[in-house]
Amino acid sequence: MGGESGRVRKINRLYRSDVRRARRRLRGQIRVTPVFHTEIQGPRGPVPVTLKLEYLQHGGTFKVRGSLNALLDARPGTDSVVLASGGNAGIAAALASSLRGLSCTVVVPESAPHTKVAAMWSHGAEVLWHGTTYAEAHRFASDLARERGAMQLHAYDQPAIVSGAGVVGLEIEEQVRGRPPVLVAVGGGGLVAGIAVALGPRGRVIGVEPQGAPTLHAALAAGEPVHVDVSSVASDALGASRIGSIAMEVAQRYGVRSLLVTDDAIVMAREYLWREFRIVVEAAGAAALAAVQSGVYVPAPGERPVIVLCGANTDVATL
Incomplete structure (x- = not known):
């Protein structure tokens, strides 16, 4: 769940070298989570995707x-x-x-x-x-x-936190050929910023947010972080009321886009993952998939987007 400190401070600009340093520090300490090449059902039929199974990380979260x-x-x-x-x-x-x-x-x-x-x-x-x-x-x-x-x-919104999360991006780069777009759920922006920094200017990173918690979307429209009211099925994980300063700087530097999905689409994506793949994720973990499944994001011909399934801390009885 996110928020803000209310203080104006100098933004620490992060680079790929910071993420590479984090990977060296974390080697042997965290899981290199696998990817899964498959198809999911979109509004116009099957869509080839690569799922980054980050919900398998220690603690069930990136x-x-x-x-x-x-x-x-x-x-x-x-x-x-x-x-x-x-x-x-x-x-x-x-x-x-x-x-x-x-x-x-x-x-x-x-x-x-x-x-x-x-x-x-x-x-x-x-x-x-x-x-x-x-x-x-x-x-x-x-x-x-x-x-x-x-x-x-x-x-x-802390340099070591963002650069550590960015190691997900380095793994994707090694696991997936080419430079496909990477769809990432956004709350306070630590994961989307880390992955964007890891992939650099040649990467294509797209943030996906609930309509009821559009922190990045609102900030990009305003040109700066702004407060938003939060009301979403995914607010326990994507409940930031303001995008982080680091994420804002990274999004502007690397042209990170923001897409909005409905709560219904998130719930449907979560249920789909369980029904079709027996994958259990929390609502936030299904948000990026919801963008493709609902048609908010339509891959270009021949494109296989990477979808990060970022967390699995949920009550399985709700499935």
């Missing part, structure tokens, strides 16, 4: 890449971590902290799903509830980190 990268790059003597999260970032930080022998406190808003809070507990995190929005939880987490002298992680 976010463990960024969290672990940040902790591996932490200053000596760091012994505790604090962050705000409504879900996957908290799970990832809890898992990464346990691997590094650090204590982890996650501040969650009252709307945080029990399934995701339980996963944080399972990795040994302390979970504190504060406020009804990510922004309120983030402010509390910032104060708490200062009080405790702890390292603070951001769910998506």
